Amino acid sequence: MQCGLRRTLTALGLAAVPFAFPVEAMTIYVSNEKGNSITVIDGDSMEVTATIDVGNRPRGIALSKDHRFLYICASDDDHIEVLDTESLELVGTLPSGPDPELMIISPDGKRLYVANEDDNQVTVIDLESGTQLTEIPVGVEPEGMGVSPDGKTIVNTSETTNMAHFIDAETFQITGNVLVDQRPRFAEFTADGEEVWVSSEIGGTVSVIDAKTLEIKKKISFSVPGLQPEAIQPVGVRILKDRSKAFVALGPANRVAIIDAQSYEVEDYVLVGQRVWQLALSPDEKQLFSSNGVSNDISLIDVKRGKARKSIPTGSYPWGIAIKP
Amino acid sequence: MFSRFFVTAGLILATLAVPLGTASAAEGFDVPIVFLSRAEEPRLPLSFIDPVVEDPGVWGARLAIKDNQTTGSFLGHRYELIEDVVSAEADIAAAFAEHAAAGRHIFIADLRRDDLLTLARLPESAGSLIFNGRIGDDDLRVETCFPQVFHTALSRAMRADALLQFLVWKKWTDVFLLAGSTEEDKAYAAALRRSIKKFGADLVAEESYAYDPIARRTDSGHIQVQRQMPLATQGAGDDYDVLLAVDENEIFGEYLPYNTYAPRPVAGTHGLVPTSWHRVQEQWGSTQFQRRFTKIAGRWMEERDYGAWLAIRAVGEAVTRTGSPDTGVLRDYLRGPDFALSGFKGLGLSFRPWNQQMRQPVLLVNKRVLVSVSPQPGFLHQRTTLDSLGYDQPETDCALE
Numbered sequence: 001m002q003c004g005l006r007r008t009l010t011a012l013g014l015a016a017v018p019f020a021f022p023v024e025a026m027t028i029y030v031s032n033e034k035g036n037s038i039t040v041i042d043g044d045s046m047e048v049t050a051t052i053d054v055g056n057r058p059r060g061i062a063l064s065k066d067h068r069f070l071y072i073c074a075s076d077d078d079h080i081e082v083l084d085t086e087s088l089e090l091v092g093t094l095p096s097g098p099d100p101e102l103m104i105i106s107p108d109g110k111r112l113y114v115a116n117e118d119d120n121q122v123t124v125i126d127l128e129s130g131t132q133l134t135e136i137p138v139g140v141e142p143e144g145m146g147v148s149p150d151g152k153t154i155v156n157t158s159e160t161t162n163m164a165h166f167i168d169a170e171t172f173q174i175t176g177n178v179l180v181d182q183r184p185r186f187a188e189f190t191a192d193g194e195e196v197w198v199s200s201e202i203g204g205t206v207s208v209i210d211a212k213t214l215e216i217k218k219k220i221s222f223s224v225p226g227l228q229p230e231a232i233q234p235v236g237v238r239i240l241k242d243r244s245k246a247f248v249a250l251g252p253a254n255r256v257a258i259i260d261a262q263s264y265e266v267e268d269y270v271l272v273g274q275r276v277w278q279l280a281l282s283p284d285e286k287q288l289f290s291s292n293g294v295s296n297d298i299s300l301i302d303v304k305r306g307k308a309r310k311s312i313p314t315g316s317y318p319w320g321i322a323i324k325p
Numbered sequence: 326m327f328s329r330f331f332v333t334a335g336l337i338l339a340t341l342a343v344p345l346g347t348a349s350a351a352e353g354f355d356v357p358i359v360f361l362s363r364a365e366e367p368r369l370p371l372s373f374i375d376p377v378v379e380d381p382g383v384w385g386a387r388l389a390i391k392d393n394q395t396t397g398s399f400l401g402h403r404y405e406l407i408e409d410v411v412s413a414e415a416d417i418a419a420a421f422a423e424h425a426a427a428g429r430h431i432f433i434a435d436l437r438r439d440d441l442l443t444l445a446r447l448p449e450s451a452g453s454l455i456f457n458g459r460i461g462d463d464d465l466r467v468e469t470c471f472p473q474v475f476h477t478a479l480s481r482a483m484r485a486d487a488l489l490q491f492l493v494w495k496k497w498t499d500v501f502l503l504a505g506s507t508e509e510d511k512a513y514a515a516a517l518r519r520s521i522k523k524f525g526a527d528l529v530a531e532e533s534y535a536y537d538p539i540a541r542r543t544d545s546g547h548i549q550v551q552r553q554m555p556l557a558t559q560g561a562g563d564d565y566d567v568l569l570a571v572d573e574n575e576i577f578g579e580y581l582p583y584n585t586y587a588p589r590p591v592a593g594t595h596g597l598v599p600t601s602w603h604r605v606q607e608q609w610g611s612t613q614f615q616r617r618f619t620k621i622a623g624r625w626m627e628e629r630d631y632g633a634w635l636a637i638r639a640v641g642e643a644v645t646r647t648g649s650p651d652t653g654v655l656r657d658y659l660r661g662p663d664f665a666l667s668g669f670k671g672l673g674l675s676f677r678p679w680n681q682q683m684r685q686p687v688l689l690v691n692k693r694v695l696v697s698v699s700p701q702p703g704f705l706h707q708r709t710t711l712d713s714l715g716y717d718q719p720e721t722d723c724a725l726e
Binding site: 099141159160161165174179182230 | 614645666
């Protein structure tokens with residue numbers, strides 16, 4: 001292990017890491033669905049510093065709370081791989097159940113909740129022991145995973161059942177089901193825990209759900225002049241902590257929508273790369289990154305100005321993004 | 326009859342916290358769906374690596390009912406699939422009447438044309454919903470439409486348009502049409518001629534395949550094939566881009582690629598094939614869908630399975646959104662602008678209200694990989710690009726309301 005660590009650092013020419021970069025320099029990790037790899041990008045220079053071969057069809061990725069490990073859904077290998085973010089080596093796997101796609105870590109960092117598309121279940125993994133705690137039956141083709149900031153509620157979306165399932169994180173019982181538009185793909189809690197935003201890819205909308213009453217407060221629609229409505233397929237969602245703005249990746253519309261998260265009005269559409277899947281915010285929320293599946297790059301959007309600033313090439317079919325502070 | 330059970334989905338959601346599997350839900354209702362088919366001899370494909378498809382259609386229905394049941398378990402909607410495969414001699418009208426008498430009004434008709442028409446013309450079928458997931462006859466979309474009949478199968482015109490859009494996009498516009506002599510082949514050839522005209526391609530030659538069927542399993546059969554196919558395709562010389570082969574009944578089409586007189590690609594029922602569904606399709610999240618199907622059926626999903634799946638999922642979607650099992654309510658919703666079904670082809674699927682044909686993208690496959698999906702870029706339409714495939718509203722006499 002130690003040996004591997006040293007070798008990798010030297011090979012990358014990063015042996016002097018603590019001196020070469022400011023302490024707060026972030027690192028961006030991108031999963032490449034077809035490239036079967038993770039692209040590592042230095043957040044200062046925005047240059048690719050490493051490409052790591054991982055399992056088959058990596059999609060959803062998430063960092064542990066201490067940023068030590070990157071968890072990777074290797075969809076076609078039916079497990080989750082664990083990448084050491086220092087040594088950049090795979091150090092283990094977790095038992096996710098078949099075809100894991102998206103996952104989320106509990107706020108206390110102890111649990112991993114994984115959507116298993118193939119068997120209509122949400123798998124709960126204890127990260128300390130690396131074992132499965134339980135499997136929760138949900139609707140057909142579970143996909144999006146969200147967890148409330150207090151850790152008490154898990155939300156899963158099922159793509160064919162078209163629901164957001166609210167699950168009690170203690171009893172693992174479903175406490176409510178909210179019907180949303182066709183093919184819900186992503187669930188994101190607001191930082192205050194009051195709302196859950198659920199994107200519907202085929203329905204072309206984002207449903208804003210009141211996390212207490214489970215009522216849909218607002219259904220946000222999108223319209224881009226010159227684009228057929230069918231091309232607007234919302235997937236990834238990110239919301240600023242102060243709930244001022246939200247961002248929605250619009251798939252083959254090749255745009256990210258910027259939304260006033262108070263009035264729910266769409267303010268702008270930012271042109272990014274082709275087939276935009278997922279989004280990630282930098283820790284200071286000044287930068288937003290989008291993974292562009294068809295154009296093999298990620299776009300950097302200036303949050304304050306609402307403009308795309310840069311494209312950074314990745315591997316083949318970039319899908320998930322995670323950022324280490 | 327179901328009105329006293331009518332509860333909106335929203336009300337259920339607001340008032341019920343339904344754990345999966347325990348939704349006995351007194352507020353709920355039953356949704357029986359009949360899969361009606363007739364026993365037939367299986368079709369033998371010319372290629373030995375193509376399996377003889379066992380029980381086409383019904384496995385799609387079985388998968389869809391499972392999908393519906395999962396959703397229904399959260400809402401108190403109890404779906405049931407009643408499978409009825411009548412014998413070759415049985416009276417289909419009598420079978421229908423029995424189901425109707427038992428209070429079953431939603432039918433997946435995995436039937437041939439004459440049986441489908443028999444059902445559609447029964448006076449007692451008027452208030453029911455009949456889904457055709459199998460027959461592509463264009464006259465059922467253009468002249469002979471029925472208010473209770475919905476089509477989830479592709480029409481031949483949609484297939485032909487999907488293929489011709491691709492050929493035009495490729496600029497392979499000079500085509501040679503070689504069609505078999507069955508009624509089905511004549512109908513497909515007619516659909517192709519219409520598409521050729523519609524998209525401005527050129528029909529440079531046309532011939533009918535007039536040879537006897539070649540036995541599927543013979544010793545040294547390839548020698549005859551190698552001699553006959555060049556003869557059958559010699560008429561057009563090499564003055565064309567693509568050979569359009571029409572052989573819906575697997576008599577000769579499979580033998581055409583590499584045996585044509587001129588070195589030309591083959592498309593149509595063989596070679597590059599427009600289809601509603603095929604195993605090679607894994608885009609738009611269909612990996613899980615294909616796997617779920619193979620797991621329960623033990624084989625690949627065929628078009629008839631997909632047609633039945635679409636039909637039952639369409640019913641499920643309408644029941645979920647309206648909170649009603651009433652066929653009148655469901656029919657209105659299915660025909661309406663709010664209905665959209667995710668069919669794993671990247672776009673929401675809906676019904677054309679004038680003839681109740683499901684709008685859907687058409688896959689172009691070569692049996693090994695997905696080659697393309699139509700509508701092709703640049704073929705626009707005022708309503709939706711999906712309406713560039715098949716008969717558009719002004720082109721039909723059907724005006725269902």
